[in-house]
Amino acid sequence: AIHLFGGICPIARCSKSLLNGPCGGSDHGKCEISKEVDCVWDMIVRKMMEQDRLGELLAFKPPKSWITARDGGPRKMIREELVK
Numbered sequence: 001a002i003h004l005f006g007g008i009c010p011i012a013r014c015s016k017s018l019l020n021g022p023c024g025g026s027d028h029g030k031c032e033i034s035k036e037v038d039c040v041w042d043m044i045v046r047k048m049m050e051q052d053r054l055g056e057l058l059a060f061k062p063p064k065s066w067i068t069a070r071d072g073g074p075r076k077m078i079r080e081e082l083v084k
Contacts, residue, residue: 004056006047011064013040019061 002009011017015033022041025032029042048054 001061004059004061005044006051006053008040008044008047010040010044013043017064019064021057 010019014023015031015037016023018041022039023032026039026042027035029039031037031039045054045057048057
């Protein structure tokens, strides 16, 4: 699905792995986690504008289903000493 984002992966590059736009914490193209880090969504928007494909970003991207992920979802730890 990387083609939907101008060849830039928001899952890998966004600190929050957002698929539907910036979080609101970015400022002047920089990520809220550090002013040294470019906001990937700013990069994606600029790239899509260069490709005259900005309108494609308006389509909703559903949340990622982690069911088929390697670990099958959140990890579980059962502490036997607490199980009755």
